[in-house]
Amino acid sequence: MDYFNAPGRNHLFVPGPVNIPDQIIRAMNRNNEDYRSPAIPALTKTLLEDVKKIFKTTTGIPFLIPTTGTGAWESALTNTLSPGDRIVSFLIGQFSLLWIDQQQRLKFNVDVVESDWGQGAKLDVLESKIASDTAHTIKAICIVHNETATGVTNNLAKVRQILDSYKHPALLIVDGVSSICALDFRMDEWGVDVAITGSQKALSLPTGIGIVVAGPRAIEASKTAKSLRVFFDWKDYLKFYQLGTYWPYTPSIHLLYGLRAALDLVFEEGLENVIARHNRLGTATRLAVEAWGLKNCTQKEEWHSDTVTAVIVPSYIDSAEIVRRAWKRYNLSLGLGLNKVAGKVFRIGHLGYLNELQLLGCLAGVEMILQDVGYPVKLGSGVAAASAYFKNTIPLIPSRI
Ligand SMILES: Cc1ncc(COP(=O)(O)O)c(C=O)c1O
Structure with missing residues (x-):
């Protein structure tokens, strides 16, 4: 057959x-509409406010990008770093491997710290690198909170503690694709500078929104970061945020309604x-x-x-x-x-x-x-x-x- x-x-x-809950499917089952009408900016405004709650941040600025986790990675990296920048990145499974490949192709100088698959990031190695980097050549730490290939969750509070104990200014960039909105994640408390997730994971939406939240230090870094970016440039979003129209291009309206329903379900529970x-x-x-x-x-x-x-x-x-x-x-x-x-x-x-x-x-x-x-x-x-x-x-x- x-x-x-x-x-x-x-x-x-x-x-x-x-699985996509029925409430989300119903919320997305609608006609297209004019995104320049007042309805879409009004909806977007609530989403930007409420997304911050699931990242546990009051100071971060969210970007709801029509992309996947992979695009969200690229947005986080290209807006905050310049080619040649030294970054420390942990290889613990397939998704951290793919992210490292992206980092290398974007021409960063990647200091890869590898673990056996099934183990977490080697934070003792991080500590020794941070301790010896008195010249602050390390510009960012890239870490996958939850490695989906092996089922390993890293201790982000410990990463922050290491950076703080040496007063090291490296940005902390976190892949929360299979963690945020399911595992304990605290953007502000852990001093995460950029955190990302994808709509098809804990939020239970279809694939298609890459959520990137940038903290104040990351926004500051984006003003001087030299990596080439166009579609992912935060500057364009920020310009439209100020105008109150929010979108530098046609937004994925159905996914935005879906995201509204997803967030409502989270807050209800x-x-x-x-x-x-x-x-x-x-x-x-x-x-x-x-x-x-x-x-x-x-x-x-x-x-x-x-x-x-x-x-x-x-x-x-x-x-x-x-x-x-x-x-x-x-x-x-x-x-x-x-x-x-x-x-x-x-x-x-x-x-x-x-x-x-x-x-x-x-x-x-x-x-x-x-x-x-x-x-x-x-x-x-x-x-x-x-x-x-x-x-x-x-x-x-x-x-x-
Ligand atoms: C931890 C993690 N990061 C990144 C990605 C890549 O996301 P996407 O497939 O949405 O591009 C995945 C995908 O499963 C993932 O599990």
Whole structure:
């Protein structure tokens, strides 16, 4: 059969793009409209104010760019740095690798600090580099908060502490693509100068908005940064912000309405509750992996990610086969292992508009697939571990108390 609609919903458990809630789909289901009418600037103004809340910043300026995380990276880098600038960048998995490749192609002088995949950024190495850089040749630290390929979360508070203890002025540029709005992220408190995310991750929108938030030091740096930029130039946005019309080009109107709905959902649940829900989802997934007798790719608890878990499979199993079967037989979408960990891990994404019982469905599916590919797992073992934990931790739904 060429085409067959598998009944029910696809269990979308890749770590982005994630499920889009009905409220967002409905908000985007509308005609085009004139973006020069007063309605779009009025909408944009609320978005710029409210986006700051999920980044936990009062001083940052957001840019809602029709792009993906990759474009948001480029916007962050080209607006703040000049070719030849020395930057320290941590290679801990596929996404930090791609970002480093971009940094090199943009002609920065990249000091790469590499870790084993499954480990976090080597902050002891950062400390020694910062301590010895009394001439302040390091212009920026680039770090991925949550490495989506391995399920590793880095400690940004510690990065800030290192920079502060040596009074080092390097900009702190953070990729929060699979963290912001799901994990604890504090732009102002951690002195993050530029932070980025993408709409298709924790915000549960379609792909297409790269959100870049620039703090005051980054805005200052953008006045002298010499990297070539046109479409991504913050100057053009700022000019239109001042005019109150907001857009130097045609905005992606549907995505803006979607973003409004996404932010409303976050505020209705409460950002701290969103973060706590992701912690429950991450903890339950880790308990299931343990119950299956498998290993988490993340090597230490301090790096455990609450948005994605990369599960190491025994060497006699190709993890890509698990992903293929999940989709073919159970209508379950899991994440492939990427690059160095291709064939060795599969990933369970547990981020976005997702609840605990949805995750149990995914875990049940993974157990059946593990048996299909010859791994001797007891059906229900991971589900039991996760549900025993959920039973004691899921709060009442506030509107139904
Ligand atoms: C941590 C991280 N950074 C950057 C990206 C790149 O984002 P995009 O694919 O939207 O360009 C991804 C994509 O998954 C990611 O997970």
